[in-house]
Amino acid sequence: MPFLHLQNVDYSYPSGESDYITALRSVNITVERGEFVALVGCNGSGKSTLARLCNGLIVPDGGEVTVDGMPTSDKSALYDIRKKIGVVFQNPDNQTVTTVVEDDVAFGPENLGLPPAEIRERVDRALRAVGMSEHAKSGPMRLSGGQKQRVAIAGVLAIKPELMVLDEATGMLDPDGRREVLDVVKKLNRDENMAVLMITHFMEEAAEADRIIILDRGSVVADGGRELFATPEVFTDAGLDLPVYVRVAQKLKARGMDIGCPLSARQFVTAVKARLDGDGGNV
Amino acid sequence: MISVKNLSYVYSPKTPFNTQALFGINVDINDGDFFGIIGNTGAGKSTLVSHFNALTRVQKNSGTVFVDDVDLSAKKLDLKKLRAKVGMVFQYPEYQLFDDTVEKDVMFGPKNLGLPVDEQRSRAKAAIELVGLDYAEIAGRSPFELSGGQKRRVALAGVLAMRPEILVLDEPTAGIDPIGKRKLMELICDIKKTCPTIIMISHNMDEIASYCNRIAVLDRGTVKGVFAPRELFGSRELLEKCGVELPLVTELAVGLADAGIDIDRSIIDQDELVCAILKAGKYA
Ligand SMILES: Nc1ncnc2c1ncn2[C@@H]1O[C@H](COP(=O)(O)OP(=O)(O)OP(=O)(O)O)[C@@H](O)[C@H]1O
Ligand SMILES: Nc1ncnc2c1ncn2[C@@H]1O[C@H](COP(=O)(O)OP(=O)(O)OP(=O)(O)O)[C@@H](O)[C@H]1O
Ligand SMILES: [Mg+2]
Ligand SMILES: [Mg+2]
Numbered sequence: 001m002p003f004l005h006l007q008n009v010d011y012s013y014p015s016g017e018s019d020y021i022t023a024l025r026s027v028n029i030t031v032e033r034g035e036f037v038a039l040v041g042c043n044g045s046g047k048s049t050l051a052r053l054c055n056g057l058i059v060p061d062g063g064e065v066t067v068d069g070m071p072t073s074d075k076s077a078l079y080d081i082r083k084k085i086g087v088v089f090q091n092p093d094n095q096t097v098t099t100v101v102e103d104d105v106a107f108g109p110e111n112l113g114l115p116p117a118e119i120r121e122r123v124d125r126a127l128r129a130v131g132m133s134e135h136a137k138s139g140p141m142r143l144s145g146g147q148k149q150r151v152a153i154a155g156v157l158a159i160k161p162e163l164m165v166l167d168e169a170t171g172m173l174d175p176d177g178r179r180e181v182l183d184v185v186k187k188l189n190r191d192e193n194m195a196v197l198m199i200t201h202f203m204e205e206a207a208e209a210d211r212i213i214i215l216d217r218g219s220v221v222a223d224g225g226r227e228l229f230a231t232p233e234v235f236t237d238a239g240l241d242l243p244v245y246v247r248v249a250q251k252l253k254a255r256g257m258d259i260g261c262p263l264s265a266r267q268f269v270t271a272v273k274a275r276l277d278g279d280g281g282n283v
Numbered sequence: 284m285i286s287v288k289n290l291s292y293v294y295s296p297k298t299p300f301n302t303q304a305l306f307g308i309n310v311d312i313n314d315g316d317f318f319g320i321i322g323n324t325g326a327g328k329s330t331l332v333s334h335f336n337a338l339t340r341v342q343k344n345s346g347t348v349f350v351d352d353v354d355l356s357a358k359k360l361d362l363k364k365l366r367a368k369v370g371m372v373f374q375y376p377e378y379q380l381f382d383d384t385v386e387k388d389v390m391f392g393p394k395n396l397g398l399p400v401d402e403q404r405s406r407a408k409a410a411i412e413l414v415g416l417d418y419a420e421i422a423g424r425s426p427f428e429l430s431g432g433q434k435r436r437v438a439l440a441g442v443l444a445m446r447p448e449i450l451v452l453d454e455p456t457a458g459i460d461p462i463g464k465r466k467l468m469e470l471i472c473d474i475k476k477t478c479p480t481i482i483m484i485s486h487n488m489d490e491i492a493s494y495c496n497r498i499a500v501l502d503r504g505t506v507k508g509v510f511a512p513r514e515l516f517g518s519r520e521l522l523e524k525c526g527v528e529l530p531l532v533t534e535l536a537v538g539l540a541d542a543g544i545d546i547d548r549s550i551i552d553q554d555e556l557v558c559a560i561l562k563a564g565k566y567a
Pocket of ligand 3: 430
């Protein structure tokens with residue numbers, strides 16, 4: 001049984017007196033333990049709605065969401081579900097509940113009823129992981145945009161969930177900071193088998209996942225590995241872009257130099273080099 | 284023109300929480316600049332630009348900020364006039380939204396300028412369409428019921444409807460989908476025709492490199508320097524000194540150069556990279 005399972009999920013938001021806005025339509029998604037999945041799609045395609053469904057913040061109108069076999073519609077299971085799934089929401093300000101950064105990060109572990117020493121250790125570790133130790137005593141309202149995001153991520157890390165959902169959680173970070181956070185998440189994924197569902201607008205980031213799911217106007221239109229980039233239409237039809245190395249490779253091909261479809265910056269360099277060396281400059 | 288002289292700023296001064304965010308900043312932004320501001324989380328970028336429309340007031344004995352001939356450290360300021368001239372889209376623009384429909388929200392600025400209702404509405408409609416939203420579909424909806432990226436677009440429309448002369452954008456493309464990002468940058472270039480001075484904070488080095496003519500690097504409340512894009516991104520020394528990452532395109536160019544291919548390391552544009560590779564392979 002998949003760890004996270006969305007089966008035929010429909011979800012609509014009420015709008016005005018009698019109107020509805022359909023956000024998700026017959027969505028089927030699985031995330032296995034230890035998997036690293038990227039979720040991409042245009043603005044308004046339903047990604048955040050899906051994130052809210054994962055931990056039972058909202059429940060589907062049709063179909064079912066289960067976490068480790070427990071349906072999110074079962075209110076008595078919500079406590080257990082939120083131990084297993086941690087969601088970093090898109091807007092960090094909505095999550096700050098207390099006045100000091102370290103208390104904010106301790107909120108989750110405290111709710112789990114952990115002993116104080118364990119809480120202390122988790123909070124310190126989480127803050128260190130996101131580079132915010134020196135701000136432990138600051139008020140969350142006194143932080144810059146990127147610092148708030150780091151604190152929100154630490155708050156979920158401290159819960160040590162089995163699945164971490166990141167909804168554009170690094171959108172306000174500098175490139176270095178984004179890399180650092182991604183590395184922390186990847187390390188937990190590798191060393192502690194934490195599953196990750198990462199919502200992102202950066203195709204280069206999505207390319208680092210084991211699997212990429214594309215949402216388009218509320219429906220899943222593709223679900224597969226990096227090789228999806230070899231069929232660029234699935235991205236462009238959904239209004240998405242391609243990683244920069246894939247785009248440059250496409251442009252080279254259009255000008256008569258075919259290096260295939262590189263799936264990382266390194267592959268790009270290797271492919272260009274091989275091609276240039278192979279041609280021996282005698283073209 | 285915006286002229287910042289020796290500007291310092293302390294949050295919560297004279298309290299145990301006081302944090303100095305800016306240390307003696309000097310920077311001149313000229314009319315017609317597409318001025319980029321980059322720097323790590325917490326460097327002071329948002330604090331600096333929030334001075335430009337007097338959202339943050341210049342503190343006593345902490346330097347000066349001039350917008351043309353208006354001294355923002357003066358006690359009395361015509362805020363209405365200043366804010367019509369300097370349009371600002373915040374880092375989390377969703378907090379700029381407040382009215383119960385998208386249209387009313389966008390009309391608020393023009394209304395505040397004392398324009399007639401017809402003009403308010405026509406400006407709102409034009410601005411909503413300009414940011415790539417479907418007016419008929421979205422005008423009557425509540426701005427709070429939109430997705431993250433949709434909210435950002437509405438907030439931008441609200442500022443554009445004021446037709447400012449200087450536009451300050453704090454991470455305008457964060458949270459916008461990739462095609463939307465590109466379109467938004469094209470849109471900003473379009474806007475530049477009528478609003479000639481653009482100031483943009485961004486963590487996206489590709490955007491900074493492609494669109495800005497001058498780039499200020501901030502680091503822990505100080506200006507490390509102001510550079511032209513190629514000057515900065517073409518110099519390993521400067522990049523290291525300033526702690527700046529490469530645009531992704533430049534990273535590819537550097538990767539190729541490191542692999543022994545004859546390619547300029549300061550390339551900041553995809554098409555330029557394509558041409559350089561073809562040339563190295565004698566395809567061109
Ligand atoms: N609270 C709400 N009330 C009504 N409609 C909503 C609400 N939140 C989202 N929607 C609508 O549901 C659809 C999906 O929104 P969602 O926030 O899930 O998109 P998203 O993929 O996360 O977009 P983004 O990339 O902009 O964050 C959109 O059409 C949006 O306008
Ligand atoms: N309201 C506030 N009260 C106290 N300190 C603050 C406040 N806002 C920001 N700071 C502090 O001031 C410094 C500069 O913050 P600022 O928001 O200007 O950074 P930034 O460069 O915009 O960062 P980011 O890229 O994360 O948005 C940071 O150290 C931050 O912690
Ligand atoms: Mg979203
Ligand atoms: Mg900021």
